[in-house]
Amino acid sequence: MTCIPPGGWPQPQSLYVHVPFCRHRCGYCNFSVIAGRDELQDQYLDAVERELKGIDNSSHELPLRTIFLGGGTPTRLSATRLQRLHRAISNAFPIADDAEITAEANPEDISPECLDALQAIGVNRISLGVQSFDAEKLRCLERGHDESIALSAIESAHRRVGNVSIDLIFGAPNESLATWQNDLSIAAASSISHVSTYALTFEKGTSFWSRRSRGDLSETDETLELQMYEAAQQQFSIDGWQQYEISSFARGATRCQHNLAYWAGRGWHAVGPGAARFVDGRREVNHRSTTTYLKRMLAGGNATDETEAITLEQYARELAAFGVRQLDGIDLSTIDNRTSIDLETLLAKTLTKLQSMELVTHENHHLRLTCRGILFADTVATALLSEPE
Numbered sequence: 001m002t003c004i005p006p007g008g009w010p011q012p013q014s015l016y017v018h019v020p021f022c023r024h025r026c027g028y029c030n031f032s033v034i035a036g037r038d039e040l041q042d043q044y045l046d047a048v049e050r051e052l053k054g055i056d057n058s059s060h061e062l063p064l065r066t067i068f069l070g071g072g073t074p075t076r077l078s079a080t081r082l083q084r085l086h087r088a089i090s091n092a093f094p095i096a097d098d099a100e101i102t103a104e105a106n107p108e109d110i111s112p113e114c115l116d117a118l119q120a121i122g123v124n125r126i127s128l129g130v131q132s133f134d135a136e137k138l139r140c141l142e143r144g145h146d147e148s149i150a151l152s153a154i155e156s157a158h159r160r161v162g163n164v165s166i167d168l169i170f171g172a173p174n175e176s177l178a179t180w181q182n183d184l185s186i187a188a189a190s191s192i193s194h195v196s197t198y199a200l201t202f203e204k205g206t207s208f209w210s211r212r213s214r215g216d217l218s219e220t221d222e223t224l225e226l227q228m229y230e231a232a233q234q235q236f237s238i239d240g241w242q243q244y245e246i247s248s249f250a251r252g253a254t255r256c257q258h259n260l261a262y263w264a265g266r267g268w269h270a271v272g273p274g275a276a277r278f279v280d281g282r283r284e285v286n287h288r289s290t291t292t293y294l295k296r297m298l299a300g301g302n303a304t305d306e307t308e309a310i311t312l313e314q315y316a317r318e319l320a321a322f323g324v325r326q327l328d329g330i331d332l333s334t335i336d337n338r339t340s341i342d343l344e345t346l347l348a349k350t351l352t353k354l355q356s357m358e359l360v361t362h363e364n365h366h367l368r369l370t371c372r373g374i375l376f377a378d379t380v381a382t383a384l385l386s387e388p389e
């Protein structure tokens, strides 16, 4: 069976750059992060320059439409270093004039100088790791800001770049529904235009994981977590807001173009420790340790740690599983045209079962989550990715 879609693999027009530096590692965080080692920043930039230079872009002449500087904390880099990073990106790729360029930042880092530096490299979307406005919850999450710092960061970033997104976490230890509702209403009253909400998860290797094992921290029960999720849906169903994906809400035309490219399986480049890319049908993940990444790249080697060529059937299933998480749903005949995999036949039993469980609707080739399905989106995605029973 051929492993290339009829129209070829999509040319990636997105780039993710992972900047691993953080002031401190928050107790719940299991990202690829290095805390208190800012002296490695120049080596990191050397390594990223090499990685960007090594990307074979000969058959990919289309310009980047989205760039996402994520982390970690990209704003740990000084203005000069951010300029150097931007130069390395623009030496490696043409960038579309209207490209969406996002930088993640922590609220306490948003100063006039930081905003100058981000604007100077064309950042037009800032994603702030707010997580909460509540003092006790922020203390528990080990965050370095308070409500007033977060609100002033949102306002300053909004005045400069307009498009501000925030991340909010729900289900923190001992958090009540009222605390979460207060977080939501403060967020909705601010000048953000996009919000992503996440349930706190306890990941192996984090200090929260060990503290939970010792009985120091407790997990929020599922019923309360569901109520919290529904509270976010309710809060962001008004005043021009729209939920467009399981965890994402946008006011006006501010859907995150970078994430939309991921979910549409359009392919993306990614550099930096732990960065995951999807290019020409191959998924690759870089080594997640910053020091190993630096050692390998600076020795002239390769940072890739895992690589997998995906089959067309996997690709088609992933397009359906990620596509259906978007509330507009997904057209299965479009997936058939792109991949020549007829999921409606391959997954006939699964689709019938998901419909009988009232988790999806399937009409005229269009698959969409029901209100109930939105609450059980992971079940739907898993079913679409699994072998038919």
Ligand code: SF4
Residues within 6 Å of the ligand: 021, 022, 023, 024, 025, 026, 029, 030, 031, 033, 071, 072, 073, 106, 129
């Ligand atoms: S600031 Fe963000 S990336 Fe850094 S440790 Fe905390 S949660 Fe992780």
